[in-house]
Amino acid sequence: MKARAFDYRRVASVAEALDAYAGCPGEARYLAGGQSLLPALNLRLDAPDLLIDIGRIDALRGIAVEGGALRIGALTRHAETLASDLIATHAPMLTEAAAYMAHPAIRNLGTMGGSLALADPASELPACMRALGAYIEITGPAGIRSVAADAFFRDLFETAIAPGEILSAVRVPLGRPNTRMRFDEIARRRGDYAMVGLAAHLVLAGDAVETARLAFCSVGPTPVRAPAAEAALAGRPLEPESIAAAKAALAGDLDPDDDDTLSAAARKHLAGVLLGRVLSGLGDGRLTAEAA
Numbered sequence: 699m700k701a702r703a704f705d706y707r708r709v710a711s712v713a714e715a716l717d718a719y720a721g722c723p724g725e726a727r728y729l730a731g732g733q734s735l736l737p738a739l740n741l742r743l744d745a746p747d748l749l750i751d752i753g754r755i756d757a758l759r760g761i762a763v764e765g766g767a768l769r770i771g772a773l774t775r776h777a778e779t780l781a782s783d784l785i786a787t788h789a790p791m792l793t794e795a796a797a798y799m800a801h802p803a804i805r806n807l808g809t810m811g812g813s814l815a816l817a818d819p820a821s822e823l824p825a826c827m828r829a830l831g832a833y834i835e836i837t838g839p840a841g842i843r844s845v846a847a848d849a850f851f852r853d854l855f856e857t858a859i860a861p862g863e864i865l866s867a868v869r870v871p872l873g874r875p876n877t878r879m880r881f882d883e884i885a886r887r888r889g890d891y892a893m894v895g896l897a898a899h900l901v902l903a904g905d906a907v908e909t910a911r912l913a914f915c916s917v918g919p920t921p922v923r924a925p926a927a928e929a930a931l932a933g934r935p936l937e938p939e940s941i942a943a944a945k946a947a948l949a950g951d952l953d954p955d956d957d958d959t960l961s962a963a964a965r966k967h968l969a970g971v972l973l974g975r976v977l978s979g980l981g982d983g984r985l986t987a988e989a990a
């Protein structure tokens with residue numbers, strides 16, 4: 699199948715992109731890496747009148763530490779996330795997550811902003827943003843606003859981005875000492891979307907967990923936090939008893955649907971197995987981030 703005919707315009711700045719969108723009499727879409735949008739057009743799941751190519755806007759690029767946060771530009775490709783020393787130092791969960799995303803050809807083009815704007819509930823990066831307590835920077839005709847990741851993902855493929863606005867960057871707060879984080883997932887084959895994925899972010903005070911942020915992908919219409927499991931960990935050492943308590947509490951946090959590929963019961967079971975695996979790894983001190 700081929701896409702319906704559309705107009706194409708490449709823009710050089712965010713202002714030009716916003717103008718192009720506002721001036722389109724029909725439906726317009728921003729084009730970043732094209733790794734989700736172009737297949738959707740070819741399958742005729744979407745049929746916009748105009749594609750606005752934002753892929754060469756320099757202001758949407760770059761990875762830097764500024765103002766107590768790691769700022770990652772929207773056009774950061776998944777391959778750049780995987781290779782970035784700054785990301786590996788301050789948010790290594792994103793490095794781990796990027797390694798699970800699709801295959802090298804897709805990672806060479808797909809972008810951070812595209813993945814978050816699309817908000818596929820099976821995607822790794824949205825769950826990471828919730829676990830990291832990140833902020834999503836959105837630019838529109840009225841200026842720039844910042845939305846906490848917990849408020850950004852609203853429903854299935856639905857975010858806080860209003861029509862015409864551009865996701866310009868994400869800001870990940872720099873970790874305190876004794877921050878430990880990890881992303882892991884269970885998929886049928888490497889590169890497939892996860893049957894269940896988990897982004898875990900813990901801050902320890904001495905031996906005890908001070909705060910825990912756990913966000914799952916592929917268990918609901920958005921990335922899903924697990925407040926009961928988080929509470930079961932808080933104030934206790936990370937040890938087999940507290941991990942078992944978190945796994946037991948998790949049953950009340952998740953309410954996935956049955957689908958053609960997996961029953962809800964199997965998905966919940968896998969989520970518990972994954973939670974135990976990730977927390978045990980963090981307790982042993984493996985794959986942790988001692989963020990500066």
Ligand SMILES: Cc1cc2nc3c(=O)[nH]c(=O)nc-3n(C[C@H](O)[C@H](O)[C@H](O)COP(=O)(O)OP(=O)(O)OC[C@H]3O[C@@H](n4cnc5c(N)ncnc54)[C@H](O)[C@@H]3O)c2cc1C
Nearest residue numbers: 728730731732733734735800808809811812813815821865
């Ligand atoms: C075979 C295959 C396997 C894949 N496997 C995975 C996987 O395992 N995990 C995973 O997470 N993803 C996977 N993907 C998706 C991939 O990660 C995409 O790159 C990503 O979802 C979209 O990024 P993009 O830059 O290609 O966005 P596009 O395809 O260009 O755009 C996607 C949507 O976001 C909008 N958009 C893009 N950028 C912005 C912006 N800055 N501001 C506002 N709106 C914007 C577009 O208008 C469009 O609606 C896979 C894709 C394919 C084809």
